[in-house]
Amino acid sequence: MEYEEAKEKIITELTKKLKSKSKFYFNDLSKILDMKPREAKKIVNKLVQESVLEYWSSGSTSMYGLPGTGKQAGAEHED
Amino acid sequence: MKHATPLIDQLETGPWPSFVSDMKHQAEKRAKNEENIEFQIPQDVVEDLLGILELSFNDGTTHWKHGGIVGVFGYGGGVIGRYCDQPGNFPGVAHFHTMRVAQPGGKFYTSKYLKEICDLWDLRGSGITNMHGSTGDIIFLGTTTPQLEEIFFELTHNMNQDLGGSGSNLRTPADCIGQARCEYACYDTQALCYDLTQEYQDELHRPAFPYKFKFKFDGCPNGCVASIARADMSFIGTWKDDIKVDQEAVAAYVGGEFAPNAGAHSGRDWGAFDIQKEVVALCPSECIKYEDGKLAINNRECVRCMHCINVMPRALRIGDERGLSILAGAKAPILDGAQMGSLVVPFVKAEEPYDEIKEIVEGIWDWWMEEGKNRERLGELMKRQGLQKLLEVLNIKPDARHVQEPRSNPYIFWKEDEVEGGWERDIDEYRKHHQR
Ligand code: SF4
Ligand code: SF4
Numbered sequence: 395m396e397y398e399e400a401k402e403k404i405i406t407e408l409t410k411k412l413k414s415k416s417k418f419y420f421n422d423l424s425k426i427l428d429m430k431p432r433e434a435k436k437i438v439n440k441l442v443q444e445s446v447l448e449y450w451s452s453g454s455t456s457m458y459g460l461p462g463t464g465k466q467a468g469a470e471h472e473d
Numbered sequence: 474m475k476h477a478t479p480l481i482d483q484l485e486t487g488p489w490p491s492f493v494s495d496m497k498h499q500a501e502k503r504a505k506n507e508e509n510i511e512f513q514i515p516q517d518v519v520e521d522l523l524g525i526l527e528l529s530f531n532d533g534t535t536h537w538k539h540g541g542i543v544g545v546f547g548y549g550g551g552v553i554g555r556y557c558d559q560p561g562n563f564p565g566v567a568h569f570h571t572m573r574v575a576q577p578g579g580k581f582y583t584s585k586y587l588k589e590i591c592d593l594w595d596l597r598g599s600g601i602t603n604m605h606g607s608t609g610d611i612i613f614l615g616t617t618t619p620q621l622e623e624i625f626f627e628l629t630h631n632m633n634q635d636l637g638g639s640g641s642n643l644r645t646p647a648d649c650i651g652q653a654r655c656e657y658a659c660y661d662t663q664a665l666c667y668d669l670t671q672e673y674q675d676e677l678h679r680p681a682f683p684y685k686f687k688f689k690f691d692g693c694p695n696g697c698v699a700s701i702a703r704a705d706m707s708f709i710g711t712w713k714d715d716i717k718v719d720q721e722a723v724a725a726y727v728g729g730e731f732a733p734n735a736g737a738h739s740g741r742d743w744g745a746f747d748i749q750k751e752v753v754a755l756c757p758s759e760c761i762k763y764e765d766g767k768l769a770i771n772n773r774e775c776v777r778c779m780h781c782i783n784v785m786p787r788a789l790r791i792g793d794e795r796g797l798s799i800l801a802g803a804k805a806p807i808l809d810g811a812q813m814g815s816l817v818v819p820f821v822k823a824e825e826p827y828d829e830i831k832e833i834v835e836g837i838w839d840w841w842m843e844e845g846k847n848r849e850r851l852g853e854l855m856k857r858q859g860l861q862k863l864l865e866v867l868n869i870k871p872d873a874r875h876v877q878e879p880r881s882n883p884y885i886f887w888k889e890d891e892v893e894g895g896w897e898r899d900i901d902e903y904r905k906h907h908q909r
Binding site for chain 1: 539540541542543544547549550553554571639640641642675679680681682683684685839842843846847848
């Protein structure tokens with residue numbers, strides 16, 4: 395899959411799910427991309443570099459989301 | 474002090490040193506500021522920290538929000554974002570982020586380096602550190618968002634230092650002092666730890682694992698970094714050939730010339746050294762004999778527990794054919810209780826460029842990244858799918874050393890193609906000897 399296509403796919407899928415979820419595990423992303431984790435990682439790294447995605451972490455677990463969506467409120471189950 | 478703290482003051486009344494006293498000391502130091510530091514975060518950060526802790530003791534709940542920003546640009550770990558939910562009353566800790574700084578191999582420091590990191594942290598953070606966190610990192614406790622990039626720049630550009638791992642990353646690898654100072658080291662722990670840290674920078678800084686993953690390196694089975702209990706992958710030094718015995722030195726221990734255990738248990742008079750009781754009888758595999766003034770070890774039965782060597786280090790030495798064993802799956806409680814590592818690779822040479830070791834590491838990651846559920850540690854996946862599955866993925870032939878307890882959990886099963894003749898039997902042949 396080309397990078398641009400992958401990016402479209404991630405944005406569309408995450409936006410669709412925004413109502414119920416704003417943070418995603420890496421596994422969720424590789425499933426959306428339908429790729430092996432190692433392959434998906436290259437794309438996800440690039441998406442973060444370009445600020446299409448951003449990291450969120452509890453300290454022990456890391457998650458990904460679209461920038462500025464559901465930030466703290468999400469972590470406290472208010473959205 | 475800015476806030477009255479009657480409850481946490483009680484923590485100072487016990488017999489042990491108290492972190493509350495340390496924090497008060499630091500709060501006073503910042504208030505006086507005799508060194509004229511141009512503090513880049515609130516001067517009263519430590520007082521507000523004490524205040525919010527007192528509030529939590531009062532109402533029995535935390536006032537830290539859960540999670541948040543994670544790092545500096547391009548890093549998905551190394552910073553743990555902490556925000557308080559009472560910024561009005563405690564503005565000094567409105568942001569109170571933790572930074573993890575990778576510890577040097579074997580935790581060897583120069584005092585110049587320690588002074589530099591403390592100066593940096595006094596200027597741009599609370600000045601409170603935790604030496605060390607359980608992963609081994611130097612922990613900087615409490616700074617504000619705008620300081621993160623500044624601190625990162627200083628560390629990387631002027632101090633040749635990197636952030637450590639946090640979140641679903643490879644965590645900062647940790648090692649024992651190894652060959653730098655220890656004659657028991659069966660491989661160069663610092664060289665391997667450093668090499669893998671460099672090789673897996675992407676895994677350390679950009680999270681894509683199901684959960685955390687830890688490497689720890691012990692130079693010998695004494696396990697000074699306790700890798701067997703604390704690391705998803707532990708690398709424990711061992712040897713294949715015989716323990717080297719110097720009979721003259723054995724005689725010197727028996728004769729009382731050398732202190733056993735290098736004099737470590739000399740606080741009380743335990744009486745004369747008794748080699749039978751203190752060495753021979755304590756060998757877990759009962760493979761030592763001491764007869765007619767000669768010590769003999771049946772090395773085939775020795776399990777490399779280190780006991781005899783620890784007691785008589787001048788007489789007994791590790792063998793010459795050295796390498797390491799790789800164990801996998803240790804973890805602390807949370808799910809399923811604590812687990813120790815299981816032996817995966819009994820022996821591998823630890824020689825640069827460590828290709829054989831890296832092949833194992835990457836094989837384990839491929840499996841775990843594909844099969845692991847979110848927040849499932851390697852040890853939990855091993856339990857769910859079985860050690861046999863892991864051995865299969867790594868192309869390792871199971872042998873007796875992979876069986877933890879024969880009979881109660883012989884978790885190595887034969888497959889049909891591994892058995893001569895397969896599962897089909899000749900029923901006529903069978904009926905000759907067995908009636909219906
Ligand atoms: S683990 Fe073994 S080699 Fe490493 S410091 Fe401890 S005793 Fe020495
Ligand atoms: S290392 Fe342990 S098992 Fe081996 S001979 Fe010494 S005491 Fe026995």
